[in-house]
Amino acid sequence: MISKTMEEALNRQVNREFYSSYLYLAMSAYFESASLKGFAHWMRAQATEERTHGQKIFDYILARGGKVTLGDIEAPRGKWTSAGKVFEEVVAHEQKVTGMIHTLVELADKEKDHATFEMLQWFVKEQVEEEANAGDILAQIKLVGDIPGHLFWLDHQLGKRE
Ligand code: FEO
Numbered sequence: 001m002i003s004k005t006m007e008e009a010l011n012r013q014v015n016r017e018f019y020s021s022y023l024y025l026a027m028s029a030y031f032e033s034a035s036l037k038g039f040a041h042w043m044r045a046q047a048t049e050e051r052t053h054g055q056k057i058f059d060y061i062l063a064r065g066g067k068v069t070l071g072d073i074e075a076p077r078g079k080w081t082s083a084g085k086v087f088e089e090v091v092a093h094e095q096k097v098t099g100m101i102h103t104l105v106e107l108a109d110k111e112k113d114h115a116t117f118e119m120l121q122w123f124v125k126e127q128v129e130e131e132a133n134a135g136d137i138l139a140q141i142k143l144v145g146d147i148p149g150h151l152f153w154l155d156h157q158l159g160k161r162e
Pocket of ligand 1: 017020050053094097130
């Protein structure tokens, strides 16, 4: 059984993971409208991945005999004007999520909740990957700059994401 404090904190994280999915879906729509189909595809895959993150915690709460409470999902407010602006926001968002995961780890440690601590280690590693992937793409966007031909090459590369 998990504590009420932990249950609430994990439920909040479920919400933030679903918000991440919503945010990336909005970014995918922006890329579709900008005719960058590869970027749109990458974002849609990312949105799906975020949903699986939320569901992973959702399943964990249930497995520990906790109560899942689904709250409202905040609407993404971004009005993006370029691929660079989008990925700057992705990097900042993932850094924020990393902070949230670390706060959860600290809570699990404080409560001596070893099972939750262990479950969260997957997220700690995942965040390293998430930040690195977004950071790499942002760096590549900066490298190609505003040269349309090069941006299309990058779009093609991102369209290959499984
Ligand atoms: Fe679920 Fe992108 O962190």
